Amino acid sequence: MTLLGTLALWLALLVGVWGALAGFVGGLNGRADLAHSARHAVFAMCGALLVAVVSLEWALFQHDFNVEYVAAYTSRNLPIFYTWSALYAGQKGSLLFWATVLSVFGSLALVLTPRHHRELLPYVAGVVSLAAAFFVSVMLFGHANPFQRLPYTPLDGNGLNPQLQNPGMVFHPPMLYLGYISITIPFAFAIAALLSRRLDTDWLVAIRKWTLLSWLFLSIGICLGMWWAYVELGWGGYWAWDPVENASLLPWLTMTAFLHSVMIQEKRGMLKKWNLALIIGSWLLSIFGTFITRSGVISSVHSFTQSSVGYFFLAFLIVAGTASFALYTSRLPLLAAEARLESMVSREASFLFNNLLFIGIAFSVLWGTLFPILSELVQGTKVTVGPPFFNQVNIPLGLALLALTGIGPLIAWRRASIPNLQRQFAVPGTVGVFTALILLVAGMRDFYALMAMALGGFVAGTVVQEFARGARARHRQYGEGYALALGRLLARNRRRYGGYIVHTGIVILFVAFAGMAFKTETEASLRPGESASIKSPYGWTYRLTHLGISQYDALNRQVTAATLEVTRDGKRLGVLTPEKRQHVDGLGRPTFQPSSEVGIRSDLREDLYVVLGGVVNGTEQAVFRFTINPLVWWVWYGGMIIALGGLIVMWPGGSPAAKRSQAGYAVRLVGEDR
Amino acid sequence: MTVTRRHDGELHLNRRAFLTLGAGSFLGVVASWRHATLQSPDSLPGTGPSGRLWDPARAGRPLEPVTTADNDAVIRAIEKQLHCTCGCNLDVYTCRTTDFTCTVSPAMHEQVVDLAAQGMTGPQIIDQFVRQHGVAILMAPPKRGFNLAGYFVPSLAIIAAGVVLTLVLRRWARTAAPDPVPARPLAAAGTPEELERLRGELDRLSV
Known part of the structure; x- marks a missing residue:
């Protein structure tokens, strides 16, 4: 199956290159045969990439540890749910996932777009083919082929990183990917509108659902990411302004700005240049996010292993950005507004200021994310830009945006x-x-x-x-x-x-x-029978009594669980069982460092969040961190x-x-x- | 007790044997329950030393008991300004209370506690870390020199863009083209109150 997978990748690359050529030439020269061929090339590429995905999943489920990717991200005792999600857990597999989803979205766009937009479709096929072919070429030429074999066959694989063995991680990355990837469709239509010079409001109608879909996927993906970070990472929060988190926020901000400003173009024929720039910018930011995640240029806990694929993405970003900018500037004379603003006190004006703030926040996040590199270039010293910086800069901007959320309507x-x-x-x-x-x-x-x-x-x-x-x-x-x-x-x-x-x-x-x-936290080391108290910002007091520690084996891990009885102002609420987990492979060998599994008791007002740090001198005396996080469920709601x-x-x-x-x-x- | 085993493998008991067996089983369960409760006081409040774990290595790196300094608000505030150098991107406090496999943040914590015990203030402790590790040890760059650009460029850019946007919008509003719809006398259109009400309704119904 791996040979079939590699062949499918090569086929997808060749078909993708042909689709790009046929799409652009067919569109520019009005050649219906080439346009037709480009459309079919997208379908063929989609089919080839689906074959590659099935081949990789087959290798994962067959535990074919001779395949380097399978050995690196799965083990025999990995639950089936996570064996499936190993498809996008690593660099190579996620590139395949990206290219495949892009070709699926491209095919859907070509099938579902009404016929009266057909002049745009050859270019759309061309852009989708080009982007998907780029991802396939990274796999084939950037040492990122997921079907690469090892010179030997290990008895078992490394297993999946324990922090990725969480339901949130099964859904969060695909949602974010779907958000990132689906931006390519509005971008493809924007490029098609620029190339075909059909720059009226028509192309916006064609992409309306796609922009909303992309925004929706990004929103869900970001929220699921926050949930995963909260329940799995154990640091007691859901947003740390990590570069990779920021990378997901950037296109969301620009897409949200677009969803507001597009209404002005649809209703008044204004802001044509601005809306095109927002779509192009959103797509470039999605590629930028991919570059950050995969290049290792900025330190992040979420990054994939450092590899040469970062150079491919940087080159792609520069080439695509330059080409888009050149095309955009060449069409500026065609993008004149059909109407003018009539009053400063109007919804159009409030939307413009809303856009200013969205883009301002996006710039501020991008600036903070890149500032360590900039500082190293200018001052020769690297600085750390962490949450204190981002909070200081972005909280006032966020509040101004919240005010405009109420003012605009x-x-x-x-x-x-x-x-x-x-x-x-x-x-x-x-x-x-x-x-x-x-x-x-x-x-x-x-x-x-x-x-x-x-x-x-x-x-x-x-x-x-x-x-x-x-x-x-x-x-x-x-x-x-x-x-x-x-x-x-x-x-x-x-x-x-x-x-x-x-x-x-x-x-x-x-x-x-x-x-x-109003978050409060405290640490305590407790012997069985001992208690610790923590005061809630609402005024009541939680008392946590350590009942003891049990150790047992689960499917692919050895668990050390502490049991704590929780009371609030003397009333018993139940027990919490934070854990330490030592994951092992099918042969019982430890695979990763022990990880923490937090115990959380939630209600609408606050979360009691308990982390088991470890034990003292091998006894049941355990070290805990207790945190009260107010209003966390409000984030999920x-x-x-x-x-x-x-x-x-x-x-x-x-x-x-x-x-x-x-x-x-x-x-x-x-x-x-x- | 008579137990008859038939060829089909089913077990047959007479009534007395059944009752005896039942009573014996009940007493056995009760006895074993007593036995279990007597064995468990190690985990009950106010009783002897905590027992050893079967396999302590499974619980991760051995830890020291929490001290008063670990929960000191000043120490915590200092540690939240210091960047753990293990590669986690977290501050020292968050790292040492989250990633219990990290050995860097506990060592940095010890250093903070030692310096505080020597009588150094928060800023002095932070300066000491900056001298030792450089400014990258701070969670946010100090507000001086080029770093000021980091803090103020986004805000200044937004303010500048806001000013430009305001000026452009004012110019647009002034130079808006006249209405292409030929104006008709207002007399028949209604009173200003009615017009205002109608305008309000249209505003409300507009998308």
């Missing part, structure tokens, strides 16, 4: 009058001020946490007001009950009200982030609500009125000034 399109503003801001503004006052009276003094929650109240007020007004209008107009009116309001205008649901998720996330300002809102926005259909509006329909009062 309150301002009318085109121009807002003073009475209109007063009417719109009265309720949300009051909610925000009251939230701040209540928290101040309750004793909250942390400025940023207070601001986050007050602004959260303001944005929540905006969302509730928008839903309430819409439902009331339907109730008055159609006599519908409020629940039905609310449901139909959402169903008839998914984009707008789904967007508000996403805003609600963002508010919940910000409140959760603010909660971490916020993520779920964002995903739900994204799904509602993406859901097919919508009222004819909404479609008309999205296609650029606008109403102006007779006699109204522009």
Whole structure:
């Protein structure tokens, strides 16, 4: 099967190169035969890469340890779930996964795109083929062939890194990959629009679902990554501003900016240059993220092993960036706006400032991520840029963005009058001020946490007001009950009200982030029977009594588990069993350093988070770290609500009125000034 | 007790034997339960020394008991400003309380505790680490020299872009083209209040 896999890779490369040539030449010369061939080349490449994936999975499930990749990432006793996920656990396999998913997305784009966009499709096939062929060439020429064989066959493999043996890690990387990869489709359409000079709003309609899909995958992938870091890494948080984490945030920020600014182009024919730049920039940032993860140029706990593939990605990034920029600048004269901004106090203006902040935060994150390299170049000394730096720079920007999340929907399109503003801001503004006052009276003094929650109240007020007004209008107009009116309001205008649901998720996330300002932690070494106490920011006290330690063997690990009885203000809550795990291969040999498995007791208010550090002198006296993390579940709920809102926005259909509006329909009062 | 084993392998007991066997089993279970509870006081509050683990190596690197200094808020604050050099990208406090296989962060912690015991203040301890390891030991670069660019370039860039955006938008707003829709007398359109209400409704219904 490995020979078949390698052959499939070579076939995919050849077909991909042909697809790129045929797509571009066919598109530029209007050759229908070549365009047709490019389309089929994408399908053929997809088929070849799927054969390669099946071949690698076959080798993984057959425990063919003569294949270097199989020996490096699996063992005989690895649970089947993780044997499957070993496909993308390592550098080589993840490159194959990337190329395959890209070819699948490319095929779907070619099949699902309506026929009236057919002028764009040869170029789309060309870009997808080129990008996928690049990934295949990295595998074949960058010493990253997952089918490479060893000169000997080990009795068992190394097994999967224990930290990757977590359900979050099964879903988090594919989701992020899907997000990264699917950006290629909007990018391909953007390049197609530039090459074909069809730069009206039409190409945006073709990519609407793809941009939302990409944003949704990135959002889910980032949230799952936070969850995995929290439950698996044991440091008691979910975001550490690690370069690889930052790399996933960058395209999310630019894509979110695009999802806002594209509305202005669709409704008013403005910001054409800006939207194209955002799509191209998002794609380049996704490649940049891949470069960071795989090059080892920046130290990160998430990185793959350092290898030469980083040079390939750097070269690709430079070539693709230069070519895109040259094409973009050559088409600038064709990208003139069809309308002008009419007032500084308008939704268009607020969206522009929202975009400014999104891009500003993206720049700030990129700047901080690259600053160690820059400092080494300029000062000759490397510096560390950790969470204190990023928090200092980004928290104020994040709060400003949260404020705009509430302000934007309150301002009318085109121009807002003073009475209109007063009417719109009265309720949300009051909610925000009251939230701040209540928290101040309750004793909250942390400025940023207070601001986050007050602004959260303001944005929540905006969302509730928008839903309430819409439902009331339907109730008055159609006599519908409020629940039905609310449901139909959402169903008839998914984009707008789904967007508000996403805003609600963002508010919940910000409140959760603010909660971490009140994190408390302590260390203790306890003999069986001894207890330690930790005070919650809510005022109550947890008491943790060490009951003892047990050791036992599980499927692919030797477990040392401590049992702690937990009480809160004297009331028994249950037991927690943090563990140390020594993973072993099928022959019982240790494979990695012992890892920690945290014990977590959660409710909506806070998490009690317990880490077993180890034992003292080989006895049951154990060292623990106890942490209270407030509002952590709000992060997961916020993520779920964002995903739900994204799904509602993406859901097919919508009222004819909404479609008309999205296609650029606008109403102006007779006699109204522009 | 009469036990008859038939050729089909089933076990047949008379009533007395059954009751005797049942009572014996019950007493056996009760006795073994007593035995277990008597064996367990090592894990109960206020009793003797903690027992040894069957295989301590499975629990990772042997650790020292936690001391008061380990939980000292000042020590913790200092350690949160120092970068562990093991390659984990975490600060010393987080690393030593997370990755218990790391030997670098515990050693750095010991050094912080020793320096604090010598009477050094937080800034002096941090300066000592910077002298020893360079500025890369800090979790965030010190605010001086080129590092100021690290802190202020993003904010300045955003402010500058904001100013430029504001100026451009104002110019656009001033030079907006006149309405191509021919204006009709306003007299028939309604009162200003009605127009405002209509505008509000249109704003609300717009996507």
